[in-house]
Amino acid sequence: MSTSFSEIPATPAPTALPPRHITHRTRGHGHGPITRLMSPSDLxxxxKPFVFLDIFDAKGPALQAMGEMPLHPHSGLATVTVLTEGRLRYEAPEAGSGTIxxxxVEWLRAGSGVWHGKEMSVEDVPHLQGFQLWLSLPADLENGEPVSRYIEAKDMVQEGPAHVIVGNHQGAQSPVPAPEGINYLLVTLRAGERWVYQPPTGHTVGWLxxxxxxxxxxxPVDAGEMVIFESREAPIALExxxxxxxxxxxxxxxxHPYSLHLGSYSVHTSAQALETGERRIAELGRKLKExxxxxxxxxxxxxxx
Known part of the structure; x- marks a missing residue:
């Protein structure tokens, strides 16, 4: 499913810092409780390495639909799931059970291949909202051993208003075993609160x-929007x-220095790596049936x- 987006003219930010202009913004395309904000074929x-972003928002009967998502495969990428409202229950032989x-965060580095989609269930909550992000993996990890982690809020780190989901922000290091060179933050600001994000050296990609x-x-940026900032290391100042x-x-x-080679559920750095990944997930699909x-x-x- 493609994502509609528009290019917009730069607008000065009301701050003494050099502004970080927005270059693209989107509200994506919705299907039931899920809105696709970004796909590997568009934004x-x-x-990249951020290649896919869904926001899900479910209340009442739509909560049941969230539990009916089918099992599906991935290779060559990592998925990152965070919640802004509600709770999800996990239960796995290698991780025990608990609540996100x-x-x-749920972190899943698909690597050489996995099937998933029902590893968490919705707890008894009136509202579930959050984001699922895909990250394209570097060549040395895209067909490597899969890794999954369920890390509860009490075991995550925070710096100011930001929970550090992936990476290192102002010395606060996430426990998620992600590739270097990527920061992903979950932020809550009080009404009227100002905050400035200073990207690490080399982080010219920026969005929220x-x-x-x-x-x-x-x-202005409103709820439901994704915006992309111009490519440079300047701070992102917001209120x-x-x-x-x-x-x-x-x-x-x-x-991400590689071209994206895309399958239905896979993102790789080369046609050969994609072929390897898709062959592996097909093999896993047969074993899953057995x-x-x-x-x-x-x-x-x-x-x-």
């Missing part, structure tokens, strides 16, 4: 997606301009690798 080409809520509230980044504060995710990175019912007592189905 992912601009902000605001500030926690707003789940709740409103932001002023030199131009929560709504009455109830703002909740958003922000990414910065060293640019494995039979793998559902746990809580209704989850652990990642198959």
């Amino acid at each position: 992912g080409q601009i902000v 809520s605001y500030g926690g 997606a707003l789940a709740k509230g409103a932001l002023d980044v030199g131009t 929560a301009s709504g009455k109830e504060g703002a909740v958003f995710v922000l990414g910065s990175a060293v640019p 494995a039979g019912d793998r559902r746990t007592a809580s209704g989850t189905i652990p990642v198959f690798r």
Whole structure:
């Protein structure tokens, strides 16, 4: 599914710092409780290694639909799931069981191949909202051993208003075993609160997606929007301009130096690596059928690798 987006003229930011202009913005395309903000075939080409972003927002009957997502494969990429509202329950032989809520994360480095989609279940909550992000992996990891982690909020690190989901922000190092050169933050600002994000050296890629509230980044950004900043290391200065504060995710990175070679559920750095990954997930799919019912007592189905 392609994502609509528009190029917009640069707008000065109301700050003494050099402004970081927005170059693209989108509201994506929705299907039920899920909105696709970015795909590898559109905005992912601009902000790679960030190549895919969904925001999900479910209440009432739509919560049941979230639990009906089918099992599906991945290779060559990592998925990062964070919540801005609600709780998800995980249960896996290698990880035990627990709860992912605001500030926690599910990290899945698919590498050579996995099948997943039901490894977490929705707890008894009235509202579930969050983001799923895909990261393209470097050549030395894209067909490597898969790695999955469930890290609860109490075990994550925070610097100021930002939970450091991936990477290192102002000396706060995430426990997520992600490749270097990537920062991904979950941020909550109080109404009227100002915050400046200073990217690390070399992080010329920068973007954010707003789940709740409103932001002023030199131009207004509303809930449901994703915006991409111009390619440079300048700070990103913003202010929560709504009455109830703002909740958003922000990414910065060293640019991914590879072309993206795309399969239905895979992202690789070369045609050969893609062929290897797709062959592996097809093989895993056959083994998954032979494995039979793998559902746990809580209704989850652990990642198959």
